[in-house]
Amino acid sequence: MRGARHGTMNALQRIAAAAMSRDLCGFVVPGAEIARTVGIDLGDAGLRLSATPRHANVLVVIGRLPAGLLDAACVVYAQMPRPRAILTLGTNDISPLPVPDATGPLTQAGLEAAIADIRRIFAMAAFQPDVENFEAPTLETSTEYTCPMHPEVVQEAPGNCPKCGMTLVERETAGSVHRGHAVPEQKREVAAQKHSKPVAVCHDRSKGGHSADGDNHEQHKTHGSGHKQHHMRAKPDNTEAPLQYTCPMHPEVVSDEAGSCPKCGMHLVPVAEAGGHSGHDHKAHGKAHDEHSTDNHRGGHGGHGGSERVEGVEAHFMSMVDLTRDMPASADGLKMEWIDVPFGPFFPGLPGGLQLKLTLDGDAVATTSADSLVGSSDPLRANPSSPIEFVDHLAALSPLSPIAYRLLACLALEQAAGQSVAPDIARARLAVVERERVASHLGWLAVFGAQSGSSWIEKRAAAFQLKVQGAAATDVTTLKPKLSTFLAKLQRTPLLAARLSGIGQLPANDTLSGPVARASGMASDTRSDDPVYAEIGFSVLTMTDGDALARLVQRCNEITQSLDLISAVGSVARLEPHSIGAASGTGEAVVETPRGAARLSLTLHKGKVIAADIKTPTTAHLTLIGDVAEGQELGDALTGIGSLDISPWEVTS
Amino acid sequence: MTVLIVLVALAVGAYLVAVLESWAVHGRLEPARPAISALALLGRESLLARTPDRLFFEAGPVVLLVAGLLAVAVIPLAPGLIVTDLATGALFLNAALAYVLVALIMAGWGPNGAYAMIGGWRFLGQFVAYAMLIVMPITAVAMRAESLSTVDIVTSQSALWNIAYQPLGFVLFVTAAMGLCWLPPLDLPTAPGDLAGGIEAEYTGARLAVLRLARMVLIMALAGATVTFYLGGWLGPWLPAWAWSAIKILFVAGLMVSVGRLVPRVREAQYLEISWKLGIPLALANIFLVGVITLVVPI
Numbered sequence: 001m002r003g004a005r006h007g008t009m010n011a012l013q014r015i016a017a018a019a020m021s022r023d024l025c026g027f028v029v030p031g032a033e034i035a036r037t038v039g040i041d042l043g044d045a046g047l048r049l050s051a052t053p054r055h056a057n058v059l060v061v062i063g064r065l066p067a068g069l070l071d072a073a074c075v076v077y078a079q080m081p082r083p084r085a086i087l088t089l090g091t092n093d094i095s096p097l098p099v100p101d102a103t104g105p106l107t108q109a110g111l112e113a114a115i116a117d118i119r120r121i122f123a124m125a126a127f128q129p130d131v132e133n134f135e136a137p138t139l140e141t142s143t144e145y146t147c148p149m150h151p152e153v154v155q156e157a158p159g160n161c162p163k164c165g166m167t168l169v170e171r172e173t174a175g176s177v178h179r180g181h182a183v184p185e186q187k188r189e190v191a192a193q194k195h196s197k198p199v200a201v202c203h204d205r206s207k208g209g210h211s212a213d214g215d216n217h218e219q220h221k222t223h224g225s226g227h228k229q230h231h232m233r234a235k236p237d238n239t240e241a242p243l244q245y246t247c248p249m250h251p252e253v254v255s256d257e258a259g260s261c262p263k264c265g266m267h268l269v270p271v272a273e274a275g276g277h278s279g280h281d282h283k284a285h286g287k288a289h290d291e292h293s294t295d296n297h298r299g300g301h302g303g304h305g306g307s308e309r310v311e312g313v314e315a316h317f318m319s320m321v322d323l324t325r326d327m328p329a330s331a332d333g334l335k336m337e338w339i340d341v342p343f344g345p346f347f348p349g350l351p352g353g354l355q356l357k358l359t360l361d362g363d364a365v366a367t368t369s370a371d372s373l374v375g376s377s378d379p380l381r382a383n384p385s386s387p388i389e390f391v392d393h394l395a396a397l398s399p400l401s402p403i404a405y406r407l408l409a410c411l412a413l414e415q416a417a418g419q420s421v422a423p424d425i426a427r428a429r430l431a432v433v434e435r436e437r438v439a440s441h442l443g444w445l446a447v448f449g450a451q452s453g454s455s456w457i458e459k460r461a462a463a464f465q466l467k468v469q470g471a472a473a474t475d476v477t478t479l480k481p482k483l484s485t486f487l488a489k490l491q492r493t494p495l496l497a498a499r500l501s502g503i504g505q506l507p508a509n510d511t512l513s514g515p516v517a518r519a520s521g522m523a524s525d526t527r528s529d530d531p532v533y534a535e536i537g538f539s540v541l542t543m544t545d546g547d548a549l550a551r552l553v554q555r556c557n558e559i560t561q562s563l564d565l566i567s568a569v570g571s572v573a574r575l576e577p578h579s580i581g582a583a584s585g586t587g588e589a590v591v592e593t594p595r596g597a598a599r600l601s602l603t604l605h606k607g608k609v610i611a612a613d614i615k616t617p618t619t620a621h622l623t624l625i626g627d628v629a630e631g632q633e634l635g636d637a638l639t640g641i642g643s644l645d646i647s648p649w650e651v652t653s
Numbered sequence: 654m655t656v657l658i659v660l661v662a663l664a665v666g667a668y669l670v671a672v673l674e675s676w677a678v679h680g681r682l683e684p685a686r687p688a689i690s691a692l693a694l695l696g697r698e699s700l701l702a703r704t705p706d707r708l709f710f711e712a713g714p715v716v717l718l719v720a721g722l723l724a725v726a727v728i729p730l731a732p733g734l735i736v737t738d739l740a741t742g743a744l745f746l747n748a749a750l751a752y753v754l755v756a757l758i759m760a761g762w763g764p765n766g767a768y769a770m771i772g773g774w775r776f777l778g779q780f781v782a783y784a785m786l787i788v789m790p791i792t793a794v795a796m797r798a799e800s801l802s803t804v805d806i807v808t809s810q811s812a813l814w815n816i817a818y819q820p821l822g823f824v825l826f827v828t829a830a831m832g833l834c835w836l837p838p839l840d841l842p843t844a845p846g847d848l849a850g851g852i853e854a855e856y857t858g859a860r861l862a863v864l865r866l867a868r869m870v871l872i873m874a875l876a877g878a879t880v881t882f883y884l885g886g887w888l889g890p891w892l893p894a895w896a897w898s899a900i901k902i903l904f905v906a907g908l909m910v911s912v913g914r915l916v917p918r919v920r921e922a923q924y925l926e927i928s929w930k931l932g933i934p935l936a937l938a939n940i941f942l943v944g945v946i947t948l949v950v951p952i
Binding site: 005013015016017019020022023043048051052054055057081082083126127339341347348349360362363449450451452453454455456457459493494495496498499500633634635636638 | 677678679680688689690691692693695696697698699700767768771774775837838840841844845846847848849850853854855856857858861913914915916917918919920921922923
């Protein structure tokens with residue numbers, strides 16, 4: 001066992017190992033929602049799920065991870081306390097993570113067998129006399145030295161600042177590969193998160209691109225007095241002999257002679273100077289995260305004026321009132337320090353693969369940036385590809401709703417080849433897509449339950465999801481009364497309306513699609529243009545409020561509606577692409593996926609797909625994150641983001 | 654000797670409540686689960702955060718445990734079965750609970766991580782709002798008993814339990830008590846969905862075991878306080894006094910740990926708003942009502 005804890009198996013450790021083998025706590029990557037879509041019930045297999053890697057002892061990897069997620073998974077694994085194990089399902093290749101301790105096929109039986117293996121391994125080998133460290137390029141860090149007042153000064157060895165003579169401070173930087181794959185409790189991020197970190201200050205100003213001139217200079221009585229140095233230098237003709245000298249960083253140091261500060265080695269400045277320039281002190285001290293500064297900018301993190309940030313202030317140095325003077329007040333009227341906090345890509349309550357960076361003003365969200373680590377930029381992996389490959393690839397593109405994308409590919413291919421399908425097949429296809437919509441909405445409800453802390457909602461919704469997906473039409477019909485009872489009870493849950501109403505309000509606009517649009521009162525549903533749907537009596541359902549509560553109710557209503565549609569059709573077919581021979585042509589199709597309308601256009605040349613272009617609803621929805629989160633309290637912001645039902649997998653660039 | 658009995662009772666009670674909590678969370682009744690989890694936690698590494706405030710990080714869970722134990726000291730389990738029957742017992746309980754805030758701020762600040770820190774500050778807001786809803790209902794209870802001694806408070810309810818005498822106070826007290834031990838739906842400081850564990854997020858191994866034990870002790874202390882103040886303590890027919898205490902405390906604690914699993918977490922702003930705008934006026938009304946009743950109807 002590679003993740004064993006150092007020690008020998010004596011009597012006490014045997015007992016602990018036996019206990020651990022019966023107390024497996026899993027951290028799932030990319031997320032439990034992915035496990036459910038392939039029909040795996042983690043809880044049923046005896047695995048407790050943890051919200052943080054710190055409390056987990058098994059890293060559960062579901063399916064093949066994209067490269068970006070592998071790096072993040074390395075960080076998660078490094079955060080887990082030993083003894084720790086890795087369990088993979090459906091994949092064996094997880095390098096740079098260590099070789100998995102147990103692995104199995106992507107099925108419930110595979111999971112159960114793998115868990116039994118993990119239990120055995122824990123009981124036998126949780127403690128070992130020789131353990132190897134886990135090392136991955138992602139985790140590499142290096143140490144460099146910089147001046148707290150002059151961020152441009154960075155050197156590899158300790159020493160004094162050539163500009164002000166102050167002792168350089170140490171800081172840790174990430175290895176070359178790592179660019180801030182934000183995960184909960186990432187060690188090196190934690191290192192920079194607290195306020196009193198001069199380390200963070202300098203880095204921010206250097207990489208965050210905050211200018212040292214202009215707007216950033218605002219009145220700020222005591223802080224950042226290092227910049228007095230500039231002013232002093234700017235006026236070399238200051239002939240008035242000052243009586244006393246003090247350190248810009250340590251006001252308690254007062255000396256009659258010029259010299260260096262005994263505490264930090266900085267040149268002392270005349271007392272008169274120190275007082276005289278207080279009107280031009282530097283106030284902007286950007287963000288707390290080292291590597292995130294660069295990342296934010298790369299990610300187009302707009303609105304980071306930065307002039308509001310105050311960081312890196314020693315507590316004894318000044319009062320909070322001074323610190324926040326002249327800063328813009330938050331929505332609640334309070335002035336707070338700003339910190340950058342990463343959420344994801346494996347954050348409980350958010351879909352796996354979604355990476356959020358929230359700048360928090362106190363506990364309110366000031367700015368957001370969202371990115372998908374799993375989105376594909378190209379629907380055509382191999383170019384040109386055969387129709388079968390193309391359909392499979394497009395389905396794999398979106399593990400949260402593969403069937404809708406499979407249908408999308410089939411429709412576009414058939415149109416390009418000039419084929420038409422029999423009416424009964426078209427109806428059976430409709431049923432299979434509607435069944436997926438039910439499962440997908442239930443999956444969203446389970447994630448919502450996890451995020452909002454209602455284990456009842458989470459468990460029931462997840463159980464229904466597992467039952468619905470893959471069920472025959474008759475089974476779906478028998479499940480309907482129970483499911484309807486659940487949905488009715490869910491909507492009557494006490495505190496539910498209070499938690500959701502007014503959160504993430506979105507007015508009707510063209511960016512919205514799917515249930516999000518319909519909850520805002522837009523009758524936007526491509527199903528209404530489909531004659532097959534019209535035949536069995538489909539009408540678009542809408543809500544008016546456009547908030548998180550309306551979206552929840554909308555999804556519940558759509559589940560009921562889809563169940564009715566499946567009953568009306570009476571059979572569910574597997575989606576098989578037709579053989580299209582050596583046809584050529586162009587095709588375009590649109591399918592109302594559980595998250596909204598997805599459009600695909602493709603070009604077929606002699607039976608091969610040579611070009612394809614896809615538009616997914618989620619790509620547009622990703623831009624809504626700022627609208628629903630900014631200015632909100634953290635919990636409300638995350639609820640709002642969750643209510644959009646973003647599938648990071650479907651984000652295309 | 655009394656101390657020993659109370660500690661054993663506390664350990665047994667905390668264990669049973671842990672079984673109930675695990676049942677409520679995971680849906681399986683496994684009597685051995687808390688023991689297995691505790692042993693497993695003790696066998697894991699107890700990691701130190703990268704740049705912690707070491708003193709706060711280490712002290713947080715311990716301070717919480719001490720605060721919980723001090724609060725237990727004034728809970729009477731039967732006539733004579735109380736660690737210390739202070740004349741100011743009800744006040745002492747309140748003073749002991751004040752250290753819960755200190756402990757959580759320490760645990761939030763110590764690891765030097767954003768989630769924990771936000772959790773700690775959330776608890777600060779929550780505690781400032783709800784400390785009043787602990788102490789004001791106690792005031793009304795003490796008015797009826799004409800004493801701050803917890804033993805006198807129990808005996809004052811021999812004719813009618815306070816849950817019937819001052820139901821408003823009971824509701825306010827239980828709400829505040831659940832917030833004080835951050836139980837769902839008031840688990841804002843740990844909030845797994847928003848903060849990935851919050852104040853607990855950076856604790857592992859033995860330190861996490863202490864933190865979880867401390868929280869369980871706190872739950873027992875507050876369930877004990879609820880029973881003492883509102884459910885007539887050890888009073889009851891047929892069964893021995895200690896048995897009544899045990900049944901009532903376990904019932905209240907079981908309810909406290911399980912009820913929140915059914916509903917979504919309360920929004921922070923609303924939670925605070927309810928306390929300041931609704932809870933405190935109601936608590937004042939409760940004191941007034943109880944004062945009038947005490948003067949008019951002597952029961």
